[in-house]
Amino acid sequence: MPQHGSKLRVAQVGLGLIGIETIKLAASKPWIEVVGGIDVDPAKAGRPLADIVGAAVGGAVYESFDDMVAAGVKPDVVLHTAGSKVDEAFDQIEPLLEAGVHVISSCEELLFPKLRSPVRSGEIDRLCRKHNAALVGTGVNPGFVMDLLPVCLTGVSRSVTRIDVTRIVNASTRRMALQKKIGSGMDPDDFRALFKAGKAGHAGFQESAALIGHCLGWAFDSIVETCEPVVAKKNIQTQFFSVDRGLCCGLHQVINAKVGGEVRLHMDLQMVLDAHDPHDRVVVHGEPPIDCRLAGGVAGDAATVAALVNAIPRLIKVGPGLHLMADLPVPAFA
Amino acid sequence: MPQHGSKLRVAQVGLGLIGIETIKLAASKPWIEVVGGIDVDPAKAGRPLADIVGAAVGGAVYESFDDMVAAGVKPDVVLHTAGSKVDEAFDQIEPLLEAGVHVISSCEELLFPKLRSPVRSGEIDRLCRKHNAALVGTGVNPGFVMDLLPVCLTGVSRSVTRIDVTRIVNASTRRMALQKKIGSGMDPDDFRALFKAGKAGHAGFQESAALIGHCLGWAFDSIVETCEPVVAKKNIQTQFFSVDRGLCCGLHQVINAKVGGEVRLHMDLQMVLDAHDPHDRVVVHGEPPIDCRLAGGVAGDAATVAALVNAIPRLIKVGPGLHLMADLPVPAFA
Numbered sequence: 256m257p258q259h260g261s262k263l264r265v266a267q268v269g270l271g272l273i274g275i276e277t278i279k280l281a282a283s284k285p286w287i288e289v290v291g292g293i294d295v296d297p298a299k300a301g302r303p304l305a306d307i308v309g310a311a312v313g314g315a316v317y318e319s320f321d322d323m324v325a326a327g328v329k330p331d332v333v334l335h336t337a338g339s340k341v342d343e344a345f346d347q348i349e350p351l352l353e354a355g356v357h358v359i360s361s362c363e364e365l366l367f368p369k370l371r372s373p374v375r376s377g378e379i380d381r382l383c384r385k386h387n388a389a390l391v392g393t394g395v396n397p398g399f400v401m402d403l404l405p406v407c408l409t410g411v412s413r414s415v416t417r418i419d420v421t422r423i424v425n426a427s428t429r430r431m432a433l434q435k436k437i438g439s440g441m442d443p444d445d446f447r448a449l450f451k452a453g454k455a456g457h458a459g460f461q462e463s464a465a466l467i468g469h470c471l472g473w474a475f476d477s478i479v480e481t482c483e484p485v486v487a488k489k490n491i492q493t494q495f496f497s498v499d500r501g502l503c504c505g506l507h508q509v510i511n512a513k514v515g516g517e518v519r520l521h522m523d524l525q526m527v528l529d530a531h532d533p534h535d536r537v538v539v540h541g542e543p544p545i546d547c548r549l550a551g552g553v554a555g556d557a558a559t560v561a562a563l564v565n566a567i568p569r570l571i572k573v574g575p576g577l578h579l580m581a582d583l584p585v586p587a588f589a
Numbered sequence: 590m591p592q593h594g595s596k597l598r599v600a601q602v603g604l605g606l607i608g609i610e611t612i613k614l615a616a617s618k619p620w621i622e623v624v625g626g627i628d629v630d631p632a633k634a635g636r637p638l639a640d641i642v643g644a645a646v647g648g649a650v651y652e653s654f655d656d657m658v659a660a661g662v663k664p665d666v667v668l669h670t671a672g673s674k675v676d677e678a679f680d681q682i683e684p685l686l687e688a689g690v691h692v693i694s695s696c697e698e699l700l701f702p703k704l705r706s707p708v709r710s711g712e713i714d715r716l717c718r719k720h721n722a723a724l725v726g727t728g729v730n731p732g733f734v735m736d737l738l739p740v741c742l743t744g745v746s747r748s749v750t751r752i753d754v755t756r757i758v759n760a761s762t763r764r765m766a767l768q769k770k771i772g773s774g775m776d777p778d779d780f781r782a783l784f785k786a787g788k789a790g791h792a793g794f795q796e797s798a799a800l801i802g803h804c805l806g807w808a809f810d811s812i813v814e815t816c817e818p819v820v821a822k823k824n825i826q827t828q829f830f831s832v833d834r835g836l837c838c839g840l841h842q843v844i845n846a847k848v849g850g851e852v853r854l855h856m857d858l859q860m861v862l863d864a865h866d867p868h869d870r871v872v873v874h875g876e877p878p879i880d881c882r883l884a885g886g887v888a889g890d891a892a893t894v895a896a897l898v899n900a901i902p903r904l905i906k907v908g909p910g911l912h913l914m915a916d917l918p919v920p921a922f923a
Contacts, residue, residue: 280747399745403919407741410899410920411733411892413614470921543888543895547881554877558745561877565744581919585737586744587804 262288263567266323266330267304268347269337270294270316272430273361275308276560277334282312284564284589291328292316293347295337320350332571334563335360339458341372345379348390352382358390359566361559363459365392366402367579370465380577389570391578395558396422397459397466400549401522403580405537406470408545415471415541421523422552425530426505430556431495437526438503439496443484446503450482457482457508457524464512464520470581473519475512482508491528504528565589596622597901600657600664601638602681603671604628604650606764607695609642610894611668616646618898618923625662626650627681629671654684666905668897669694673792675706679713682724686716692724693900695893697793699726700736701913704799714911723904725912729892730756731793731800734883735856737914739871740804742879749805749875755857756886759864760839764890765829771860772837773830777818780837784816791816791842791858798846798854804915807853809846816842825862838862899923 265287267278274292282289291314292304299307300318307316317323323330333351335358338344344362351358368376383390392398401420409415426434438446438455449455464478487504490497498504505527512520533552539545569583580586599621601612608626616623625648626638633641634652641650651657657664667690672678678696685692702710717724726732735754743749760768772780772789783789798812821838824831832838839861846854867886873879903917914920 395745403744404741406921407738407919409922410737411729411887411896412899412922413891413895415922472922543891544885545887546884548884550880550882551878553745553879557747557877561747562745565746581921583918585741585915585917585919587740587915588743588746588749588806 262286264288264290264329264331265567266290266314266328266333267292268333268335270296270299270307271336272432273556273559274334274336276556277336277563278304278312279308279310280560280564281334282310288313290314290330291323293318293320293323320354324354329354330356332357332359332567335362336563337362339363341365341368341375345375348379349382352379352388352390353386355386355388357388357570359563359570360390360392361394361563362392363394363397364462365390366397366459367462367465367469368392368577370462376577383576387575389573389575389578391566391570391580391583393562393566393580395553395555395562397463398562398580399558399586400535400553401524402463402466403586404547405467405539406581407585408537408539408547409471411543412539412545413542415539417519417521417540418467419521419538419540421536422525423530423533424526424552424555425533426526427493427528428554433526433555434493434495434528437506438484439493439505439528440498441484441503443486443503446484446506456506457526460508460510460522460524464510464522466579466581467520468512469579473512473514475514476516478510478512480508480510482506485525485527487528493528496528498528505530562586596620598622598624598663598665599901600624600648600662600667601626602667602669604630604633604641605670606766607890607893608668608670610890611670611897612638612646613642613644614894614898615668616644622647624648624664625657627652627654627657654688658688663688664690666691666693666901669696670897673697675699675702675709679709682713683716686713686722686724687720689720689722691722691904693897693904694724694726695728695897696726697728697731698796699724700731700793701796701799701803702726702911704796710911717910721909723907723909723912725900725904725914725917727896727900727914729887729889729896731797732896732914733892733920734869734887735858736797736800737920738881739801739873740915741919742871742873742881743805745877746873746879747876749873751853751855751874752801753855753872753874755870756859757864757867758860758886758889759867760860761827761862762888767860767889768827768829768862771840772818773827773839773862774832775818775837777820777837780818780840790840791860794842794844794856794858798844798856800913800915801854802846803913807848809848810850812844812846814842814844816840819859819861821862827862830862832862839864896920
């Protein structure tokens with residue numbers, strides 16, 4: 256928990272469900288002063304942030320960062336929960352960095368932006384260093400369970416021959432957006448097509464693999480990602496979806512990443528309605544062998560919100576630049 | 590894995606079993622050049638380091654750092670595996686820091702030196718900053734399983750009400766020094782007396798608790814540590830000890846640390862010959878709940894050696910000063 260003479264001024268960009276929970280958590284910290292929110296939805300702009308989030312937080316909602324600045328509000332840190340792709344996020348993030356505002360983002364590709372956007376990645380880093388800002392992408396997955404935790408466990412490894420990571424999520428316990436993302440109620444072929452078009456499935460999976468490879472010094476020949484629908488064997492009813500037998504009730508996404516023709520990293524993600532035995536597991540093959548299991552798994556939404564807020568003091572400590580989670584000090588409650 | 594233009598020059602201080610394994614691992618890294626060893630044992634001094642460690646490593650063994658410097662050898666980093674107490678370690682470490690040499694130590698109290706040696710701790714930090722050196726204390730326990738890993742898991746915590754950490758080690762699989770440390774073959778009352786005198790038991794346990802408290806922002810009212818012998822229910826034979834029924838075959842060391850009268854941190858360490866179901870477990874009570882279990886536990890000696898060597902690039906990155914493991918980037922294989 257950071258000790259500051261004065262509180263950090265924090266604003267939220269993106270006021271969807273995750274954004275609202277994130278800024279509410281931030282507001283509960285004695286070292287944070289919430290100064291406002293930004294959302295492209297014109298219906299939200301101009302209203303007190305407290306109205307939107309349903310809790311006693313300070314500041315108003317603005318349609319853009321320019322509007323926020325014009326109103327005389329200047330945050331130290333922005334929590335950014337809008338968009339999964341670097342290119343989408345860039346337009347929102349650029350003015351923040353130019354104003355020297357630190358950014359912590361749940362944008363999945365920002366976990367390892369060099370993978371898909373090497374040019375933009377360099378641009379973000381230059382902006383950060385020029386304007387004394389720091390940026391990091393994080394969350395629970397990507398950002399922790401399937402990447403940073405495996406990396407952390409290898410801190411006591413003499414040798415690592417291979418890493419296997421599994422995450423089985425019972426999606427029935429998750430928010431509507433996630434149940435939708437995994438294809439709940441869709442025709443399995445439609446889901447396959449949608450995944451191919453990049454419009455369904457878990458985002459940031461290859462970024463997790465790339466982060467592990469980067470940390471372990473593994474130059475992957477290839478990162479091969481597949482995603483298959485899981486088909487309901489019986490009718491399933493959730494708070495948000497009715498899924499008939501034979502339709503899609505989840506996804507099974509797999510990555511195999513090879514070095515010198517051999518699989519060194521295997522990642523297996525199942526997000527399925529009414530999934531049996533949800534858990535996270537990391538197996539580090541090597542010396543010593545490590546077999547780490549998180550019973551029940553780490554609950555996604557609460558953990559993502561926490562990961563964003565907890566990263567604030569560590570990001571500030573590490574100084575200007577585009578950072579990876581592996582560049583920051585060990586994750587910790589803040 | 591760090592990329593360097595030239596290799597890091599690494600020396601070993603302390604050539605016991607752990608020290609030998611540590612410098613052998615260091616020598617296997619393409620980014621390290623081993624330049625020598627230091628040991629107070631005059632029988633070792635003057636000999637090639639390769640003779641002592643039984644592997645092809647460079648450099649000779651010196652009785653002191655002064656002797657090493659006089660021979661024209663100047664390491665960038667020293668791996669220090671001699672002594673559990675800050676005061677013992679200080680005399681060895683002081684000349685290293687004055688020469689601007691970075692130090693990574695398995696000295697248990699150096700994990701959180703402010704706890705027992707606040708004055709010396711300040712002195713070490715000043716020496717580091719004055720001479721551009723960095724120092725950190727680490728290992729598997731203390732240094733990872735019962736402190737840093739719990740801290741890391743709270744990185745995705747919205748709230749933490751309490752942490753429970755358990756480590757059950759099958760000491761039959763460990764080195765003689767550890768089997769001795771846990772009282773193997775002793776009269777249980779003799780072991781109790783020895784623990785009270787600070788001459789038996791697991792060192793650094795309170796330091797682990799203090800590190801967790803520091804990271805979580807918990808100002809403990811007290812850290813209460815107890816240690817009871819485990820009494821053999823049958824005769825036990827290890828590679829090093831014969832333990833008759835009724836004698837000591839291990840220890841059960843417990844810490845309860847309270848905030849505002851309530852236990853927030855409970856740590857339970859059992860190191861026992863022929864222990865059943867060895868494992869490590871961290872339970873973070875809070876939101877989300879986290880229940881992490883390492884099947885079989887993390888093997889101690891291999892992991893300590895790895896923790897020391899893997900910390901090198903991260904310690905250098907973080908700059909001059911006395912650092913805690915929680916100040917360094919996320920642990921990672923290097």
